[in-house]
Every structure is written in C-alpha cells, then in structure tokens.
Amino acid sequence: MQLAFCLYKYFPYGGMQRDFRRIALTCQARGHTIRVYALEWQGEVPPGFDLVRVPVRALTNPGCYRKFTAWVQADLARRPVDRIVGFNKMPGLDVYFAADPCFAEKARSLRNPLYRLTRRYRHFAAYEHAVFAPESKTEILTISAMQQPLFARHYGTPARRFHLLPPGIASDRRAPPDAAEIRAAFRSEFGLGADDLLLVQIGSGFRTKGVDRSLRALAALPEALARRTRLIVIGQDDPKPFRLQAAALGLGERVQFLKGRDDIPRFLLGADLLIHPAYAEAAGMVLLEAVVAGLPVLTTAACGYAHYINDADAGVVIPEPFTQTALDEALAKVLGDPKTRARLQRNALAFAERTDLYSQPERAADIILGRRG
Incomplete structure (x- = not known):
C-alpha cells in the first residue's frame, strides 16, 4: 500500500x-x-x-x-x-x-x-x-x-x-550489561563526585514540561543537600527565560541547559533522578525510558504514563491538583535517601523485564x- x-x-x-x-x-x-x-x-x-x-x-x-x-x-x-x-x-x-x-x-x-x-x-x-x-x-x-x-x-x-x-520504548534505552561502567565514565566527564547528585529533565517544550517547577524545587532543597545537587535540562527550546529564573533563584552553575542530543541513554544511566513535573502530557515517553534504564522518576499525575511509575514503584507521582510544596518535599526526600533510590532502581529494572513497554x-x-x- x-x-x-x-x-x-x-x-x-x-x-x-x-x-x-x-x-x-x-x-x-x-x-x-x-x-x-x-x-x-x-x-x-x-x-x-x-x-x-x-x-x-x-x-x-x-x-x-x-x-x-x-x-x-x-x-x-x-x-x-x-x-x-x-x-x-x-x-x-x-x-x-x-x-x-x-x-x-x-x-x-x-x-x-x-x-x-x-x-x-x-x-x-x-x-x-x-x-x-x-x-x-x-x-x-x-x-x-x-x-x-x-x-x-x-x-x-x-x-x-x-x-x-x-508504549514504544526503544531498546537502546534499556540498561546494558556495562551500565555501571557507562555511568562511571559519564560522571567523570561531567565532574560528578561520589557524593554528588544529578537531576536530569529531558524533553522539548520547557514550559509545558515544568522546568520552572523543577528550578523552584531545586532552590528549595536543604542547604546540605543543595550544595551537592545539579540539574541538567535537555531539549529543543529557548532556555533564556529559565536561565533568568535560575539566576534569580540563586542556582548559579548548578543548572545546565543542553540542546537535544543523541546520547540520552548516557544521561539516564549517569543521573540519580529524572524530574518531570509536567503541566500536561498525553504520555511522557521519557518516564518509561528512565524506568528501563533503572533511573528513579519524580513526575506529576498530569502525565499519561505516570501510572506506570506507580505500577512499577519506581518513583514518586505528585497528585493533581499540583502543589509546589509537594514537589519540593518529594525531591528532598528521594535525594536525601540513597536506600530509597536503590530500591526504586531495582523495582524499575524488574518492571522493565516483565512488562511490554x-x-x-x-x-x-x-x-x-x-x-x-
């Protein structure tokens, strides 16, 4: 045809x-x-x-x-x-x-x-x-x-x-056998130490994806946690208004904006948490890309695929109606508890094995x- x-x-x-x-x-x-x-x-x-x-x-x-x-x-x-x-x-x-x-x-x-x-x-x-x-x-x-x-x-x-x-998650998003080596090389490249924490937010359309919410949540972290936490935002959009917001919040060099790129799997393996507090999202493929890579997720119930995060017990879903306080508290809780992140990672990888994604x-x-x- x-x-x-x-x-x-x-x-x-x-x-x-x-x-x-x-x-x-x-x-x-x-x-x-x-x-x-x-x-x-x-x-x-x-x-x-x-x-x-x-x-x-x-x-x-x-x-x-x-x-x-x-x-x-x-x-x-x-x-x-x-x-x-x-x-x-x-x-x-x-x-x-x-x-x-x-x-x-x-x-x-x-x-x-x-x-x-x-x-x-x-x-x-x-x-x-x-x-x-x-x-x-x-x-x-x-x-x-x-x-x-x-x-x-x-x-x-x-x-x-x-x-x-x-869902239609590409196979290259799944954690490979050498995931630990890829993670170590990535973190070395980006200057991340053993105690440093990396948030990633991935997706074009920064306003709809809630980058403003992510910046406010990062700024609200307790000082001891904030000092060792960075955020990398990746997508096709104009970052200027969000750079201005980051500067106004005193985030300085803790936030980096990158254009869309082909090596997203490295970021999923090298980060500690995907943050995706979208205002509206029919699906949210990146949520499941994070799951199959073993990366815990913090998102909103406005995303169509958010239920998978709950099904997998692979992260935290902020309910609607959204409040910034709920996001701030969830981010601090997950980042501050390495045992919780390790459990969410295990759950994510197990879900990726048993579910058609x-x-x-x-x-x-x-x-x-x-x-x-």
Missing part, C-alpha cells in the same frame, strides 16, 4: 516525532511505501521515505495549518494513497495518532473563558472536532488511557474507534494497515 503520514514539524528529539518515525519505518519494513507531508523537517530523511515539504506560510500557526491542510488535500487528490495517517489533529485522516492531550479539556480547565472567543481557539477546536466527532471515520491510536474519557465526554466519540497502544510501532502498524476504508 501507499501510505501518507502528515505532521507539521519533525525534529529528531521530539517524543511524538520519534513515535512517527518508528511506526512509519515498521510499515515500510512490511513492504509498504511511505510518503511524508511536513511543514518543517530537521535531520536526516530515512531511506525510501518520499518527503514532501509543504510550501506554505502564514502570519499565524493556525493560518499556516489551514494552508497545510488545503495543500495536502489538493496533492492527495492528484496522487491518491491508501491510508492517510496524521500525527497532528486535522481533517481528512484515516488514522490519527493521539500524541497531544484533549484541546477542549485544556481550553476549559486551564484557560480563561474569553479564550474560547479567539480565532486560535476556533481553529484548534474545529480540527479536533474533525477527528473526534461521532460522524468522523478516523480511527484513533491512543497512548494514554486517561485521555479517551476526555475526548468521549467532549465529542461523544464511539469507543470502538479508540485503540490503546502499548516496547511494541507500540508493531501494534500501530497492525491497525494502520488493517483499517478498512
């Missing part, structure tokens, strides 16, 4: 983008042809992918997305395909990969009511409706059980159209390729 994959922006380090790549490669490995429509593409194009950079521009993102949709639909009318798979919400999809949380729920719970009068709201609400309305034919691949009831409540989407996928691409390909038009 000829498959068309649609996404607005591709860069190598985004969670949704990595899901797209692995699912598309799995479909290709089964003998199908891959065409990709994208506004922006960073990084290498996989061999055999027909990448179509959609040549539209607009003053606003909604305007650009409307032009993208129109251009793609016109091109598909000239060059039809067997399946249209979207990784962003848009009209005309056969299959949608639900990487983003419910927009209608966020608009009502996190925004001023006046926001619903804006053009931006109307655009994203209409595109979400096109996917989830009862009359839509789009099949929906979900990565978090907590999101389905929200979509169903706002749109009345039939349950039969939802397909809950297992890896087969998302194969299951997604089954549904995409088996869908009836």
Whole structure:
C-alpha cells in the first residue's frame, strides 16, 4: 500500500516525532511505501521515505495549518494513497495518532473563558472536532488511557474507534550489561563526585514540561543537600527565560541547559533522578525510558504514563491538583535517601523485564494497515 503520514514539524528529539518515525519505518519494513507531508523537517530523511515539504506560510500557526491542510488535500487528490495517517489533529485522516492531550479539556480547565472567543481557539477546536466527532471515520491510536474519557465526554466519540497502544520504548534505552561502567565514565566527564547528585529533565517544550517547577524545587532543597545537587535540562527550546529564573533563584552553575542530543541513554544511566513535573502530557515517553534504564522518576499525575511509575514503584507521582510544596518535599526526600533510590532502581529494572513497554510501532502498524476504508 501507499501510505501518507502528515505532521507539521519533525525534529529528531521530539517524543511524538520519534513515535512517527518508528511506526512509519515498521510499515515500510512490511513492504509498504511511505510518503511524508511536513511543514518543517530537521535531520536526516530515512531511506525510501518520499518527503514532501509543504510550501506554505502564514502570519499565524493556525493560518499556516489551514494552508497545510488545503495543500495536502489538493496533492492527495492528484496522487491518491491508501491510508492517510496524521500525527497532528486535522481533517481528512484515516488514522490519527493521539500524541497531544484533549484541546477542549485544556481550553476549559486551564484557560480563561474569553479564550474560547479567539480565532486560535476556533481553529484548534474545529480540527479536533474533525477527528473526534461521532460522524468522523478516523480511527484513533491512543497512548494514554486517561485521555479517551476526555475526548468521549467532549465529542461523544464511539469507543470502538479508540485503540490503546502499548508504549514504544526503544531498546537502546534499556540498561546494558556495562551500565555501571557507562555511568562511571559519564560522571567523570561531567565532574560528578561520589557524593554528588544529578537531576536530569529531558524533553522539548520547557514550559509545558515544568522546568520552572523543577528550578523552584531545586532552590528549595536543604542547604546540605543543595550544595551537592545539579540539574541538567535537555531539549529543543529557548532556555533564556529559565536561565533568568535560575539566576534569580540563586542556582548559579548548578543548572545546565543542553540542546537535544543523541546520547540520552548516557544521561539516564549517569543521573540519580529524572524530574518531570509536567503541566500536561498525553504520555511522557521519557518516564518509561528512565524506568528501563533503572533511573528513579519524580513526575506529576498530569502525565499519561505516570501510572506506570506507580505500577512499577519506581518513583514518586505528585497528585493533581499540583502543589509546589509537594514537589519540593518529594525531591528532598528521594535525594536525601540513597536506600530509597536503590530500591526504586531495582523495582524499575524488574518492571522493565516483565512488562511490554516496547511494541507500540508493531501494534500501530497492525491497525494502520488493517483499517478498512
């Protein structure tokens, strides 16, 4: 079959983008042809992918997305395909990969009511409706059980159209036999002593991922613990406002910001705790990447994959509604107790052995390729 994959922006380090790549490669490995429509593409194009950079521009993102949709639909009318798979919400999809949380729920719970009068709201609400309305034919691949009831409540989407996928953690995230040696080399490279503690926060979109919360929690540590604790934040975003916040909190050189990179497994093995206090996250792949590496996790219940941390007893999940005090206290407690961290590490590695955290691409390909038009 000829498959068309649609996404607005591709860069190598985004969670949704990595899901797209692995699912598309799995479909290709089964003998199908891959065409990709994208506004922006960073990084290498996989061999055999027909990448179509959609040549539209607009003053606003909604305007650009409307032009993208129109251009793609016109091109598909000239060059039809067997399946249209979207990784962003848009009209005309056969299959949608639900990487983003419910927009209608966020608009009502996190925004001023006046926001619903804006053009931006109307655009994203209409595109979400096109996917989830009862009359839509789009099949929906979900990565978090907590999101389905929200979509169903706002749109009345039939349950039969939802397909809950297992996570798709890449095998290179699992702790290898020489994990101890990799950890020692990493900590030597970054100047970490035996008593030093390293927090890592990994993910693009620093505001949504709660980097501001992490900085406040680091600043609130007891002095004796604070002196030996560092934070490294990794992702594709502008770190300037968070550097200013760190400076205002007196964190100095204890915080480092790095761009997205390919050696994330080294950081997962070299750190002492993953901190991920996100405001909203449909899934949170990095939570499970930490688990399979044996790294304890401190996160929020707003993340779709947070329940895995509880299931594995591999960390601490801050309940909703979030309070900064709860995060501050949990961080101090976990960092200050090496026995607790060792127990959480053992639990994480055991959970990674007995649980299917890896087969998302194969299951997604089954549904995409088996869908009836």
